[in-house]
Amino acid sequence: xxxxxxxxxxxxxxxxxxxxxxxxxxxxxxxxxxxxxxxxxxxxxxxxxxxxxxxxxxxxxxxxxxxxxxxxxxxxxxxxxxxxxxxxxxxxxxxxxxxxxxxxxxxxxxxxxxxxxxxxxxxxxxxxxxxxxxxxxxxxxxxxxxxxxxxxxxxxxxxxxxxxxxxxxxxxxxxxxxxxxxxxxxxxxxxxxxxxxxxxxxxxxxxxxxxxxxxxxxxxxxxxxxxxxxxxxxxxxxxxxxxxxxxxxxxxxxxxxxxxxxxxxxxxxxxxxxxxxxxxxxxxxxxxxxxxxxxxxxxxxxxxxxxxxxxxxxxxxxxxxxxxxxxxxxxxxxxxxxxxxxxxxxxxxxxxxxxxxxxxxxxxxxxxxxxxxxxxxxxxxxxxxxxxxx
Amino acid sequence: xxxxxxxxxxxxxxxxxxxxxxxxxxxxxxxxxxxxxxxxxxxxxxxxxxxxxxxxxxxxxxxxxxxxxxxxxxxxxxxxxxxxxxxxxxxxxxxxxxxxxxxxxxxxxxxxxxxxxxxxxxxxxxxxxxxxxxxxxxxxxxxxxxxxxxxxxxxxxxxxxxxxxxxxxxxxxxxxxxxxxxxxxxxxxxxxxxxxxxxxxxxxxxxxxxxxxxxxxxxxxxxxxxxxxxxxxxxxxxxxxxxxxxxxxxxxxxxxxxxxxxxxxxxxxxxxxxxxxxxxxxxxxxxxxxxxxxxxxxxxxxxxxxxxxxxxxxxxxxxxxxxxxxxxxxxxxxxxxxxxxxxxxxxxxxxxxxxxxxxxxxxxxxxxxxxxxxxxxxxxxxxxxxxxxxxxxxxxxxxxxxxxxxxxxxxxxxxxxxxxxxxxxxxxxx
Numbered sequence: 001x002x003x004x005x006x007x008x009x010x011x012x013x014x015x016x017x018x019x020x021x022x023x024x025x026x027x028x029x030x031x032x033x034x035x036x037x038x039x040x041x042x043x044x045x046x047x048x049x050x051x052x053x054x055x056x057x058x059x060x061x062x063x064x065x066x067x068x069x070x071x072x073x074x075x076x077x078x079x080x081x082x083x084x085x086x087x088x089x090x091x092x093x094x095x096x097x098x099x100x101x102x103x104x105x106x107x108x109x110x111x112x113x114x115x116x117x118x119x120x121x122x123x124x125x126x127x128x129x130x131x132x133x134x135x136x137x138x139x140x141x142x143x144x145x146x147x148x149x150x151x152x153x154x155x156x157x158x159x160x161x162x163x164x165x166x167x168x169x170x171x172x173x174x175x176x177x178x179x180x181x182x183x184x185x186x187x188x189x190x191x192x193x194x195x196x197x198x199x200x201x202x203x204x205x206x207x208x209x210x211x212x213x214x215x216x217x218x219x220x221x222x223x224x225x226x227x228x229x230x231x232x233x234x235x236x237x238x239x240x241x242x243x244x245x246x247x248x249x250x251x252x253x254x255x256x257x258x259x260x261x262x263x264x265x266x267x268x269x270x271x272x273x274x275x276x277x278x279x280x281x282x283x284x285x286x287x288x289x290x291x292x293x294x295x296x297x298x299x300x301x302x303x304x305x306x307x308x309x310x311x312x313x314x315x316x317x318x319x320x321x322x323x324x325x326x327x328x329x330x331x332x333x334x335x336x337x338x339x340x341x342x343x344x345x346x347x348x349x350x351x352x353x354x355x356x357x358x359x360x361x362x363x364x365x366x367x368x369x370x371x372x373x374x375x376x377x378x379x380x381x382x383x384x385x386x387x388x389x390x
Numbered sequence: 391x392x393x394x395x396x397x398x399x400x401x402x403x404x405x406x407x408x409x410x411x412x413x414x415x416x417x418x419x420x421x422x423x424x425x426x427x428x429x430x431x432x433x434x435x436x437x438x439x440x441x442x443x444x445x446x447x448x449x450x451x452x453x454x455x456x457x458x459x460x461x462x463x464x465x466x467x468x469x470x471x472x473x474x475x476x477x478x479x480x481x482x483x484x485x486x487x488x489x490x491x492x493x494x495x496x497x498x499x500x501x502x503x504x505x506x507x508x509x510x511x512x513x514x515x516x517x518x519x520x521x522x523x524x525x526x527x528x529x530x531x532x533x534x535x536x537x538x539x540x541x542x543x544x545x546x547x548x549x550x551x552x553x554x555x556x557x558x559x560x561x562x563x564x565x566x567x568x569x570x571x572x573x574x575x576x577x578x579x580x581x582x583x584x585x586x587x588x589x590x591x592x593x594x595x596x597x598x599x600x601x602x603x604x605x606x607x608x609x610x611x612x613x614x615x616x617x618x619x620x621x622x623x624x625x626x627x628x629x630x631x632x633x634x635x636x637x638x639x640x641x642x643x644x645x646x647x648x649x650x651x652x653x654x655x656x657x658x659x660x661x662x663x664x665x666x667x668x669x670x671x672x673x674x675x676x677x678x679x680x681x682x683x684x685x686x687x688x689x690x691x692x693x694x695x696x697x698x699x700x701x702x703x704x705x706x707x708x709x710x711x712x713x714x715x716x717x718x719x720x721x722x723x724x725x726x727x728x729x730x731x732x733x734x735x736x737x738x739x740x741x742x743x744x745x746x747x748x749x750x751x752x753x754x755x756x757x758x759x760x761x762x763x764x765x766x767x768x769x770x771x772x773x774x775x776x777x778x779x780x781x782x783x784x785x786x787x788x789x790x791x792x793x794x795x796x797x798x799x800x801x802x803x804x805x806x807x808x809x810x811x812x813x814x815x816x817x818x819x820x
Contacts, residue, residue, distance in 0.1 A: 037780045080780045085652075085738055089731055090528060090774065097524040098449050114654050115733035123524070136654055178642040180650040180735070209639065 027333065028073040029065055031321060032095035034106035034116060039083025043263070044108050044131070044310050050303050051314040052076055052105065054295075055322075065322065067331050081107050081116075088112035092119045092127070100335050102325065103127065103342055105317045108310060110134035110180055117144040124336065126343040128321060130313035133181060133259075138365040143343050145365040147317040147356075148282055148309075149390075151181075154258060155188025157371045157388045158280050159196055162229055162256060165278075169197045172204035172227035174218055174242060176234060179210050185233040185258055203227045219246050233258035240269035247273050254278065259371075262309040267380040274376050278385065282309045283356040284374045286381035292355040309356070316354035323349060357387075411483070414817045416493045419482035421511045426477035428518040435473065435522065442469055449525050453775030494816035504814050513666055520662060527662060529774050531730050534669040535723050536766040540750040541676050541759065542719035547748075548756035548804075549680050550712050551692030556614055556630035557720050557747050559637035562739035563610050564603030564721025565728035566641060569653045571599040572729070576657055581648060589657075596659045600668070600725040607721025608714040610637065615710045622695055634744065641736040652735025653728075660729040668726060672719055677759050677808050679715060688712050689757070749787075753794055755801030759808035765801065 035048040056076050064071040077099045079091035088107045095101045096119070103126040107113045113132035120127035121141040129137055130147040133154070138144045162168055171193050175186035190202050204225040206218035219242070222230060232242050232255060239261055246255065257279035267274055285296055285306050295315060299307040307315075324345040325331070331338050350360050359367035370389040377383045435447045442465035448455050451474075452466035482489075496504045520527040539557065546554040574582045576592035587595075614633050618626040642650045679685055687708045690698035699705050728734045746769070754765020769787070776783040794802060 038784060042781075080777055082777075084742070085733055085735060086532065086731060087777070089733075090525070090532070091777070093528050094449070094454070094525045098446060098454070100446075111652065111735050111737055114652070115731055118654065118732055134651060136651070178639070178650050178736070180652070183650055209642075 027070075027331075028075045029067075029325065029331065030075045030077055030099055030101040031318070032092075032099065032101035032104035032106075033076055033078040034081050034088060034091050034095065034104055034112070035078065036083040036108065036112070037078075037080035039081075041083055041109065043265070045080070045083075047308060047311040048106060048108060048130070048314045049078055050299065051307065051311040052078070052318055054298065054302065055315060055318040059322070065325060067326055068329050070331070072331060077101055081112050083109065083112070085111055085115045088116040089119050092116040093123075096120065096123045096125045101125070102335070102338055103321050105130065105314065105321060108132065108314075110137060113137045113146075117141055120144055124343075125339050126321075126324070126346055128317045128346070130317040131310055134184065135366075141365065142347075143339075145320075145346055145361060145367075147313045147320065147354075147359075147367065148259075149369055149371055150366055151185045151188050153390060154280055154371060155185055155190075156192035157373075158189055158231065158256060158258065159192035161278070161280070161373050161386065161388065162231075162254075163196055166229065166254065168228035169201055170203045170226060170228045171197075171201065172206070172222040172225060172230045173202060174204075174206045174208070174215065174222065174230060174232045174234075176210055176212075176238065177207035181260065182233045182235075183207075186231075189231055189233070213241055215242050215245050216249060219249050219251065222246075223249060223251055228253055230255045231257075233260060235260045236263045236266040236269060239266055239274070240271075243270055243273045243277070259309060262374070262382065264305055264308055267376060271380075275378050275380065277376050278373055279376075280371050280373050280388070281382070282372065283312050284372050284382050284384035286377065286383045288384070291353075295355050312356050316352075316356050316359075319354065320346065320349060320352055320359075323352060414490070415482045415486045416490050416817050417508060417814055418493050418511070419486045419489045420478070421508065421515065422485065422489065423478040423481040424515050425511060425518075426481045427474045428515050430477055431473045431522065432518055438469060438472065442466075444469060447522055449523050450529065450771060450775050454778060457776070457778040490816045493814070497815055501811060501814070505810060508814050509670060513663070516666065517662055528730070529770070531660065531662065531665045532727075533767055533770040534665045535726050535730065536747075536750060536770045537669055537763055538672040538719055538723040538726070539747055540754065540766040541672060541762040542716040542723065543747055543751050544754075544756065544758070544762045545676060545680065545688075545712055545716040545719075547751055548758065548761075549685060549688045549692065550709060552709075553624070553627040554614075554630045554713075554716075555627055555744055555748075556611070556633045556717075558739040558741075558743040559630075559634040560607040560610060560717045560720035561724035561727065561743065562637050562641060562734075562736065563607040564600075564724030565734045565739070566603075566647055566653070566724075567606040567721070568599040568603040568725030569656050569728045569734055570647065571602055572596065572657055572659070573653060573655075577655060579655055581646075581653065592657055593659050596664070596729075600722045603725035604718040604721035607724065608718045611714050611717030612710075615713045619706055619709045619713070634739070634741075638736045638740055650736060652733060652737075654733040656729050656732045656734075658729075658732065660726055665726060665730070668722065672722070673759065673763070674810075676715075676719065677810070679712075680759070681807070684708060684711060749791055752801055753791055755798075755804035755806070758801070758804050758806045760806050761801050761803040764803055 033048060033052050035045040037045040059065055059074045064073050077095050079095055081088035081091045092104060095104060104120055105128055107116050107129060108131040110132040113129040114134060114136050117127060117137050121143045124143055126143050128145040128147055132146055133148060133151045135150055138146055173186050173190060175182040177183055193202055204222040204227055206221060208215060208218060239257060243255055255277050259281040261279040262281040283292060288296055296306060299311060324342050327345040328341040347361055352359050357369045359369040361367055368390050370387050372384060373386040374382045375385040439447055444462060444465050448466050448469060452470055455462050456466055516530060520530045543557050546552055573579055575586045576589050578584050614630050618629045641647060647653055687703045690703055691705050691708055695705055750765040750769045753769055755761025776786060
């Protein structure tokens with residue numbers, strides 16, 4: 001009995017001595033990062049984390065975030081959503097309820113951003129998803145914003161670009177039917193293309209399922225259909241396979257892609273086969289100027305590779321949040337009030353000058369911003385080719 | 391006496407004395423202890439966290455705080471000790487004998503009422519515990535759903551002794567059926583148009599949505615059961631795995647449920663009482679099922695199908711009934727899951743989910759209701775608590791599983807009968 005009392009008392013004493021004093025709680029602003037650190041797309045999570053940490057470094061260098069006439073310390077709360085919808089919801093709830101974050105950046109992929117957006121909206125916490133292109137993420141949710149353009153914008157951009165650049169009128173589409181992003185974009189592209197060239201102008205509309213690696217039957221059909229251009233809105237690992245197999249089967253016409261191509265891995269996996277191809281994206285790394293170049297150089301120096309679009313979009317989202325907090329002007333310490341204030345400031349942001357272009361939020365929380373068409377150069381770099389604005 | 395020269399026997403008697411004194415305590419005493427802890431946290435939690443320098447009441451027993459900020463470990467440990475350990479150990483000791491007599495009288499009066507009181511107390515504990523933060527509430531709901539899923543899979547993999555991989559498929563069928571039902575009837579959305587029925591009916595008709603989900607899952611199960619139960623062996627594993635992928639592909643290609651984009655904005659019907667009632671119902675019904683004649687026949691089929699057949703067990707019927715029964719509960723769990731997350735997409739119900747559920751079954755223990763509950767709760771909480779470790783979480787949890795498989799090949803609490811009457815009855819004085 002005596003022993004246990006000694007144990008209890010020592011436990012308490014140690015607890016009280018070592019715990020940081022409760023009386024000197026400093027005012028900090030917490031920003032949540034909901035990122036896929038593990039799971040299907042860890043590279044995306046890493047890019048998100050790195051960009052956010054670079055942002056934090058900047059803020060720390062400036063001594064904190066200046067709101068009104070006070071300066072606040074900033075803390076990042078990074079949570080892993082395991083690339084699962086379930087975990088993204090848990091992570092968002094945890095950050096809102098437990099960590100009391102002022103705003104959340106992320107999740108990136110739509111399958112996590114849609115349910116996490118519902119949570120943030122019901123807890124009245126501003127959330128900005130840098131990368132999610134599904135309209136449902138922000139639709140009818142005043143507290144949810146995004147940092148990128150949507151598929152209904154990107155589809156027509158590509159259709160117009162191909163028409164103007166090559167004067168083609170017959171297109172083929174190859175997409176993954178089991179993945180929401182390629183499927184949505186393929187549909188929007190088809191719609192836009194048929195508007196330009198009449199029904200039936202998409203001569204081949206072929207699909208496959210995630211993790212397929214042999215596309216020869218679809219590609220043979222596409223080649224036989226007499227299409228002049230192939231549009232494939234796939235991720236980097238499939239892009240390499242599709243392009244290489246198409247060339248092996250004798251396809252020598254252009255292949256066009258979407259922003260999902262914008263990863264350093266695309267060229268690494270695809271090699272020379274991808275040189276000279278075009279895709280639309282959020283920003284072009286090669287030949288960038290101004291703030292974009294500074295960001296790329298810093299990132300490359302720090303982490304050893306050129307940031308892909310996720311990194312750049314996260315960076316912009318972080319800075320948008322920063323701007324909104326600054327514009328809010330008054331942090332009261334009452335978290336509900338401050339969240340509302342930040343949301344209102346976010347909705348009012350006009351012509352924000354980000355590294356991925358100027359943006360203004362619409363009422364739905366989607367930005368109006370320009371898309372960039374990029375050409376993969378003969379050195380394998382993503383070269384700026386053209387900018388298309390809404 | 392000889393305390394000094396024979397330390398180990400003295401220690402042993404001390405330990406066994408403690409064990410004895412705790413073994414005499416009825417379940418009600420423990421529940422009262424936990425209730426005391428939860429009440430203490432509710433009323434003294436905030437001042438105590440302030441005193442100990444913690445930012446907030448530790449949500450999941452401090453695991454998340456500890457892993458992110460090691461300097462808070464002493465404070466968290468002190469908090470857990472004062473709030474949880476002290477009342478849970480002290481209250482049953484103090485009131486144990488009184489409660490034991492009370493339980494005895496209650497048990498003789500009406501066992502049903504006694505069960506109801508225990509359940510009411512359990513619900514009170516859970517709701518008070520979850521009331522502290524929304525994060526706890528969400529974790530608790532998902533954990534309770536995990537119990538239903540694990541238990542239903544245990545009927546097939548544990549009690550029937552076959553290896554089924556189709557549970558994510560059943561979950562998906564249930565989730566989609568229930569979602570389509572509620573979205574079609576009670577929500578104005580762009581997929582199914584305006585609400586068909588007045589919205590206030592929604593919460594009352596929600597059980598129908600869940601049961602429909604269960605029935606659809608059971609119908610899906612027939613597709614596996616008929617071809618695969620003609621034989622025995624690995625066929626079920628292969629056919630059920632195929633079934634899982636088929637369901638996923640079908641949903642991905644069905645445009646009216648929006649394919650891979652998934653369905654969102656399900657109404658918020660699933661609050662804690664709903665999940666609790668369904669979980670209790672599932673545990674109760676499944677437990678009765680496996681303790682019934684059919685359940686015993688199921689065990690006979692597992693141990694030796696030929697012998698069971700010779701003893702007039704209709705093996706094929708038994709297997710099919712058990713399989714459909716398990717699929718039904720998986721479908722119900724799927725419907726609950728969809729309405730807790732308020733979003734479903736086919737990608738959720740793939741091989742990863744399967745691994746999760748199988749891990750819970752084999753970690754907890756085969757052929758045991760206790761085991762399923764322990765497996766589901768521990769892996770759900772562990773998965774949540776270790777999330778800050780990121781990639782190392784995926785090393786630690788499998789490692790734990792391997793250790794369990796080495797030292798207890800059938801799981802932590804396997805082959806144990808879940809006897810409610812014995813559980814709630816007063817403890818005998820030894």
